[in-house]
Amino acid sequence: MRPRLSAMLVATATSAAGVDGVEPIQLTVPPEASAAERHAADELERILPRMFRRPVTREEDAAAAVRIELRYDPSLGAEEYRLLRECRSPVIRIHGGRPRCVSYGVYGLLGDCLGCRWFIPDVERVPAKKLDDLPAAMNESHRPASEYREVYWREALNADWAARNRLNSNGAPLGERHGGKIIYGEFVHTFDRILPAAKHFDEHPGWFSMVGGRRLKEHTQLCLTHPEVLARTIAAVREWIRRRPDATIFSVSQNDRHNPCQCAACAAVDAAKGSHAGSLIAFVNRVAEAIEPDHPHVSIDTLAYQYIRRPPRRLRPSPNVIVRAPSSAALRIRSTAAPKRATAP
């Protein structure tokens, strides 16, 4: 044990005193910090010596040029952080909500204030800076316009890269040290998972699309005005939620093909609303309204895709409905009718 302890003390002393007498940057992390908050401090410890050519210390009584305090602030939402510095104070405070926003504050300071960039997982830019380049005063609150942020290309599925770019994406394997992520319990094109035609069509053809006067078993969708389809969809979503209590979004959305139902009831709704989105949004709203009392943290997602791109007339998605509009820009639209849980200002 002794040789290891000696080596540790030597290393610590070097870190605290600085290199060639240069005062270190001190990091302060409370002992009750989460794994994500400790990882955020590790990221500062990795980058700041390269940026400022100064050592970093976590010794409480070290003489330091600047002290950076990381702290969870329970008054902040899950995606919010604050950067605080009184004018020319040696103390910079990074406060964030849980589970992940202390680290977003760290990346905000490094990226927005100091010019770090994370282009791809293996390529980052850490510019050389002086302490005077730090903002002389800060009183900034940051809350993203979209509570769920994801880009979908291979490099973006790297967890470290996603976290550094403040993406809470479902697709990246963001773990505890990243503060987790937004989780889809079921992800898009789910009609056939709710009611598989191969299993149910022969006994219940009326649950599926009528096209050209006949119900389709192949390449079909659901008949969205059939009351049994609605009841079974609500039951299916309840079961999904039971299986994935960590997920907050569940998709109730068309199969990846055309053939919306054209039965008299569906056609009447779609004609009145000027779009096949009429029967879809009316259906999804009823699912969402049934789920909301027991699961107020859950949103029901659906697609504005293929034959459902045109918004319906005089019909808004419920506040707990997300309309996902796939495009080359991965555009995502959420109801703004009554933003009960929306985080956008």
Ligand SMILES: [Zn+2]
């Ligand atoms: Zn129908």
